[in-house]
Amino acid sequence: MEDTRLAFERATEGAEGSEQALYAMAGAYARLRSAHPETLLMQMQGYALVAATEAQGDDRIGKLVRAGWTRLWETVRLPLGADADEATAFLAHGMLINTLTVIGLPADCREAGR
Numbered sequence: 001m002e003d004t005r006l007a008f009e010r011a012t013e014g015a016e017g018s019e020q021a022l023y024a025m026a027g028a029y030a031r032l033r034s035a036h037p038e039t040l041l042m043q044m045q046g047y048a049l050v051a052a053t054e055a056q057g058d059d060r061i062g063k064l065v066r067a068g069w070t071r072l073w074e075t076v077r078l079p080l081g082a083d084a085d086e087a088t089a090f091l092a093h094g095m096l097i098n099t100l101t102v103i104g105l106p107a108d109c110r111e112a113g114r
Helices: 002-012 018-035 037-055 060-080 084-102
Strands: none
Touching (some): 002 037, 018 060, 037 084, 060 084
16 A cells, blocks of 8 residues: 555655646556556455454454555545545545456456456
8 A cells, every 4th residue: 555655645746736636646556557466456455354354353454454544545635635525536446446457357447348
């Protein structure tokens, strides 16, 4: 998650306005996904690991993942003018891309089975 957060942070340096920041972060995410898809897969595994370990009564990983997610959220939200809806939409789209990557479909896939 920290690699993704840092990519977003670097991408928005010098961005003028939320639209420019949004496009800069989207481009950074596409480059990260292309160059290092394993980091995104590890991120997805981390989310699943939270549920598995907390079911066993261990919340240490969950605390770390939630803290990382909060830092990622703030890194996205602030350049977008602190717009929670826009940050949510951006991160939701990223999670969709992660899911498509995990199941082997291209990020631009619009139809199931394509």
